[in-house]
Amino acid sequence: MSTNADSTRTDPVVEPAVAQAADPERAAGTGRRNTVVTRFWAQRQSRLGVALTALVVLVAFLGPLLLPWATGYTQTEFADRPFQGSGVFGTDDLGRDVLSRFLAGGVSLLLYSVLATALGMFLGLLFGMVSAYVGGALDSVIMRANDVLLAIPQLVFALLAITVLGPQPWVLVTVIAITHAPRIARVARSAALGVINEDYIRAAEMYAMPRARILFREILPNITGPLAVEAGLRLTYSIGSIASLSFLGLGMQPPAADWGLMINENRIALAVQPWGVMLPVLAIAILTIGTNLIADAIARASATANIGDA
Amino acid sequence: MIAKLIAKRLSISLLILLAISLIVFFATLLLPGDPARAILGQQATPERIAAINAQMRLDDPAWQRYLAWLGGLFTGDLGTSVASGQPVSEVVGDRLSASVFLMIAAAVISVPAGILLGIWSALRRGRAVDSAITGIALVLAALPEFVIGIALVALFATTVFRLLPAVTMAPPGTDVWDFPSQLILPTAVLVLVVTPYIARMMRATMLEVLDSGYVEMARLKGVPERRVILRHALPHAIGPVAQVAAIQLAWMAGGVVVVEFLFRFPGLGQALIDAVNYRDVQVVQAITMLVAVIYVIVNLLADIVGILANPKLRTGGEK
Numbered sequence: 001m002s003t004n005a006d007s008t009r010t011d012p013v014v015e016p017a018v019a020q021a022a023d024p025e026r027a028a029g030t031g032r033r034n035t036v037v038t039r040f041w042a043q044r045q046s047r048l049g050v051a052l053t054a055l056v057v058l059v060a061f062l063g064p065l066l067l068p069w070a071t072g073y074t075q076t077e078f079a080d081r082p083f084q085g086s087g088v089f090g091t092d093d094l095g096r097d098v099l100s101r102f103l104a105g106g107v108s109l110l111l112y113s114v115l116a117t118a119l120g121m122f123l124g125l126l127f128g129m130v131s132a133y134v135g136g137a138l139d140s141v142i143m144r145a146n147d148v149l150l151a152i153p154q155l156v157f158a159l160l161a162i163t164v165l166g167p168q169p170w171v172l173v174t175v176i177a178i179t180h181a182p183r184i185a186r187v188a189r190s191a192a193l194g195v196i197n198e199d200y201i202r203a204a205e206m207y208a209m210p211r212a213r214i215l216f217r218e219i220l221p222n223i224t225g226p227l228a229v230e231a232g233l234r235l236t237y238s239i240g241s242i243a244s245l246s247f248l249g250l251g252m253q254p255p256a257a258d259w260g261l262m263i264n265e266n267r268i269a270l271a272v273q274p275w276g277v278m279l280p281v282l283a284i285a286i287l288t289i290g291t292n293l294i295a296d297a298i299a300r301a302s303a304t305a306n307i308g309d310a
Numbered sequence: 311m312i313a314k315l316i317a318k319r320l321s322i323s324l325l326i327l328l329a330i331s332l333i334v335f336f337a338t339l340l341l342p343g344d345p346a347r348a349i350l351g352q353q354a355t356p357e358r359i360a361a362i363n364a365q366m367r368l369d370d371p372a373w374q375r376y377l378a379w380l381g382g383l384f385t386g387d388l389g390t391s392v393a394s395g396q397p398v399s400e401v402v403g404d405r406l407s408a409s410v411f412l413m414i415a416a417a418v419i420s421v422p423a424g425i426l427l428g429i430w431s432a433l434r435r436g437r438a439v440d441s442a443i444t445g446i447a448l449v450l451a452a453l454p455e456f457v458i459g460i461a462l463v464a465l466f467a468t469t470v471f472r473l474l475p476a477v478t479m480a481p482p483g484t485d486v487w488d489f490p491s492q493l494i495l496p497t498a499v500l501v502l503v504v505t506p507y508i509a510r511m512m513r514a515t516m517l518e519v520l521d522s523g524y525v526e527m528a529r530l531k532g533v534p535e536r537r538v539i540l541r542h543a544l545p546h547a548i549g550p551v552a553q554v555a556a557i558q559l560a561w562m563a564g565g566v567v568v569v570e571f572l573f574r575f576p577g578l579g580q581a582l583i584d585a586v587n588y589r590d591v592q593v594v595q596a597i598t599m600l601v602a603v604i605y606v607i608v609n610l611l612a613d614i615v616g617i618l619a620n621p622k623l624r625t626g627g628e629k
Contacts, residue, residue, distance in 0.1 A: 147322075148329040151609070153564025156582070156601050163586045163594045164340050240454035244568050247456050248583055263460065267572075270460075270476075271468040277460060285457050292452030 036225065040301035049293030056287040060106025089275035092266055102279040104257040109246070109284070112173050113238040119177035120238070121231055124184025129215050131185065132192035143189070146182040154179040154237075158245060167250050176241050180234050187230045191223035198222075225302035232295025236288050243284050259284055315617050323610045330602045331383070335376045338591050379595075388596040393588040398596045401581060404485075406600065409570070409577035411487060413562045416500035421555050424505045428512020428551070432520065433539070444513070447506035455565050459499040459572045466495065477574045496573045503565060504558045511554040515547040522546075549616070556612030563604045 040046050089098040131142040149157075154176075161175040195201065196219065204218050245251035246260025254261065259280035266276030363369050370378075382388060388398035431443040450458070467476035478492045487493065519525060520543055528542045529535075567579030574580065578597055585593035 148326050148333070151326050151606050152330060152333075152598070152602050153561065153605060155564045155567055156598050159567070159582060159586050160334065160337060160594060160598050163589055163591060164337055236452055244454050244456055248568065248571055250583070250586060263456070267460065267463075270464060274464065274469050278464070281457050281460050285453055285461075288452040288454065288457075289449050292448060296448060 036298075036301045040297055043297050043300065045293050046297030046301075049290045049297060052286050052290030053294065054290075056106065056283050056290065057110065059103065059283065060110050063103030063106060066103060089279065090273055092262075092273060092276045093269055098266075098273070098276045098279065101257040101262060101276075102259070102283070105259045105262055105280060106283060108169075108252055108256065108258045109239065109243055109260065110287075112169055112242050113235060116173045116176035116238045116242065117180065117231060117235045119173065120180030120234055121184055121227070123177060123181040124230075125188050125220070125227070127181065128185035128188025129192045129219055132189045133196055133211070133215060133219065142185070146185055149179070149182045152179075154241060155244065158241065159250065162245070162250050167245075167253060169252075172242055172245060172251055176238055179241075180238065184227075184230055184234060187226050188223065191226045192219050195219055195222045225298075229295055229299040229302065232291060232298055236291045236295060239284065239288050239291065312617060316614055319610060319613050319617070323606050327603065327606055331380055331599060332376075334595050334598050334602075335379055336372070338595060339372055383596075383599060389592040391585075391590055391593050393585070393590040393593070398592050401593055402578065402596055402600065405576060405578045405581050408485070408575070409566055409579060410604075412493070412496055412500070412570075412575065412577060413559070413566060415493065415497045416504065416562060417559050419497065420501045420504040420558075421508060423501070424508025424555070425512050425548070425551065427505070427509040429516055429539070429544070431509065431513045432516035435517065440513075443509065447510050450502055450506040451510070453503075454568075455499055455503045456568050456572055458502050459495075459569060462495055462498060462502075463572070478576065479574075492573075496569050496575050499569050499572075500562055500565065504562065507558050508551060508555050512547065512551050515550050516543065519543045519547040552615060553612060556608055556615075560605045560608040563601045563608070 089102070092098055092101070127142050127146075131139045152160075157179050158172070158175045161171055165171045201214065201218055204214050209218075242251060243260040246258050247264050249261070249264050252258035252261045254265070262280045263277050266273065270277050379389070386399055388402065390396070391398050391401050394401065427443055427447075431440045434440045463476050464470065466474045474495055475492050476495070478489070478496070525538060525543050528538045533542070566577065567582055569575065570577045570579035571583050578600065582594065582597045582601075584590075585597065
């Protein structure tokens, strides 16, 4: 856990986008501009990542509309038919249709991972930018608090919160966001430090622009590159962490249809009814591979240092 | 100078652990309701509640309980498990060694494997081997550990081949390392999770070093390629990798929880999940602190190795 994830994972130094993507002449020859977006899209890897992610997102959001059978947990008629071959992928130990539960089970994971990432990005950005811009004692306090939070593994911190507050969705989202925030704050702080001495910041200060406006209108737009990479990575780890918690039985609670919980419920019967485990495992794998490919491709596209270096 | 740096690093680690103990202890004060009532359930009579309150010192102010708890951490008195009634140190004792054994086994395999794969990949830059290693590392790095674990279980234990046991079963009185075949899958999962990060970092720093002037110089002098890599390039490339390897090993202190749950491995992680399910606060507090201690120690060791390995600091030269 992840939790992944987490965790305190560092991303290795990435190489800039491949030459064919970043070659200015080629871009000029076709009349296209050479921006981060074109460099991103020119990589085969990023198209693959977007396709994989889109596939899972479509299944998760359209799935609940196409349920071939009821998700089952209120249907007593299913209860005496465990492990049937009926339906496309059969039924689980309680006689619920596996395909239906799979189609219904993706929304919660996607929704909570995106929320956790967004909240974590907001907190991390705020503390990171304030730390860099204000500096001094406040900077030290924020960064030392960061060090403390970073010394508790993400998953263990989440388990502590769940023990105290119970496995509610808002607890999951908040605690995953809080564990991401210090890592994002570090990235935001170091990126902002490279910007705060620029002339346009001095100019904004001379116009007596409010500090909040300087942070969000002057600094933020100039550090979007590293932050986009960070957002992609954090989304990957959020999906991993929230799915892991559900897998541990401490995320979504039965009888909810949720991919992580499905894996937990069906793994005992892996040999008898592999689909109950394999469908959600495959979906989570495709989703995290997709988001990670996207994050890696953004990193290559925004690493402009050695353009043309194959 | 080195002693001073190490002393400073050590005191920072202690301060971090102290801050974590504050978070871990005071977070549990947020627990809704009366702990004594929660423990007794329907058998709660005023006398019994008073007895539990006295036994757990729930009438004392929070800071007094914190100091008592902190003192207990140092003397090995971790309190009493609410769920089982056993002392927490007994619940945790053997499991700590089992978890640490699993982590060390994974580290011993993944660190050299990551370094070798990274070097191989860097030396074959742009060729099929490099693309394969980089691609597989990118995919593995994305996958949550339980996904890798279930894939391995399905492949080697239940569905495709039936070669290895899918769960760990160590009868009481035996140790996990008495059954090597049960250790293969849990170790393999940790290795597959950790190795890609080390390999990617090794490849990146190695590529940087191979492009440097002194490597070109060595080659122009006619130094044999093997010697160029082992004596000129590797010592410069390995520094940042040690840092990443340490972070990965520290990460395992948390990642091992999911792996232990998946394989029913009788370690700290499995105990932690059970305790969370029973809301057994004393055990959760103790294990969280233990994991944080492991985490901080691994990072401290990595920093000390970094300080000792840095020639500028070793010779007291310019900063």
